[in-house]
Amino acid sequence: MLRGVELDLPPRTLIRVEGANGTGKSTLLRLLAGIDSPSEGRITGRRPRTAYVPERFSAALPFTAAGYLVHLGRIHGLRSSEATDRARWWLTRLGADAHARTPLPELSKGTSQKVAVAQALLAEPELLILDEAWTGLDTAARDELDRAVAERVAAGATVVFVDHDPRRLAGSVDAVFRIEGTVLLAAPATRAAGTGPRVRIEAAGPPGAALPAGLPGTPEHTPAADGGVRFTVAATHSDALLRALLTAHPPWHIRRLAALPGLAEDPGDDGPPHRTPTPEAP
Missing domain, CATH: 3.30.70 (Alpha-Beta Plaits)
Incomplete structure (x- = not known):
């Protein structure tokens, strides 16, 4: 159980949450995403348009990959044609376009995770919550998610994430919070490094x-x-x-x-290659 949590989510901010297994990182993210409600205290302020990628994505749903994304896009208020275009865009960008017509239960774990990421990004959320969202993705898709996070922050969104890799988005994080026991503590951000x-x-x-x-x-x-x-x-x-x-x-x-190159060695990860700007999303 988390106690004494005080956390502001200003726009255009990238926030990392750290802590040992079982300390409540996922609980905090679910509270921020509005999936769970606090038993004590309250969450104040206007509820932003929010998207969430869970640690485990349930693929046991009666949709194809593209059909699921279009369905979620409609729930977010997109027109069918717009949802279809954005579904195609994100599946292609994440390297899963070949599986657009594949039923969700038949997808591999990695491709299922790409669909989970795509459903969170296609509606251009103001608050993006990522709980180990990179787990299971191949290198190209992980790099693409890194770029997508940067784009959402640049567009004015707030992104809160948990990831087991301490190097994830190092140099781009605006604030780091660590859960110790049941308390959320501020830690030095890594951007300046x-x-x-x-x-x-x-x-x-x-x-x-x-x-x-x-x-x-x-x-x-x-x-x-x-x-x-x-x-x-x-x-x-x-x-x-x-x-x-x-x-x-x-x-x-x-x-x-x-x-x-980075200012510090980054063993085993050469980082994303530079490329020309990504075309605007439909």
Whole structure:
């Protein structure tokens, strides 16, 4: 049982929850997602549009993968055509498009987890709750989920997650909370450490243009030799930063891209490769 929990969920924030097994991490996430209600105390404020990926996804449902996503999209208020397009988009992005017509009970554990992730992302939630959501995903899908998290935060959402890998999204986390006993304690965030792969982007705005406000990933920025600006950002935020620069008013011109190694060694994980910006979701 958790006691004395005080936790604010400001927008545009990535929050990690840590703690030993059985301390109540999943309980806290279920409370935040609105699945469970507190026996004492209360949750205040406007209930944001919320999506949740559980630690274990029940695939024993009478739907195909795409049919389930369309059904969930309709529940979230999307039109059928929009839900269908977004279902196709996320299945493709997560590498599960070949299983769109496969009944959920026939999916492998990894593909089932991709469907669980897709159902949480297709409605563009304001609050995204991820309970060990990376478990069971292949490397490409894990990297894609990293990028999707960065995109949701850049769009103004709050993301709260639990993951067994302490390196998960290292360098991008805004706040860390650790459950010890039954108490939730604040811990130092890892953003300042700068671990993990990074990307350098050199860009130039129109003459006299100010730096766009609220850039994703809080990138470091310094003047470039040719009069532009050199941005350095965690790789998980690079696609969102590129999109923000390209869609600024007026738009910025991208001159150079370069992948950089992390400041600390990250054994066994070379990090996500850099790629061009992901097209806008339908």
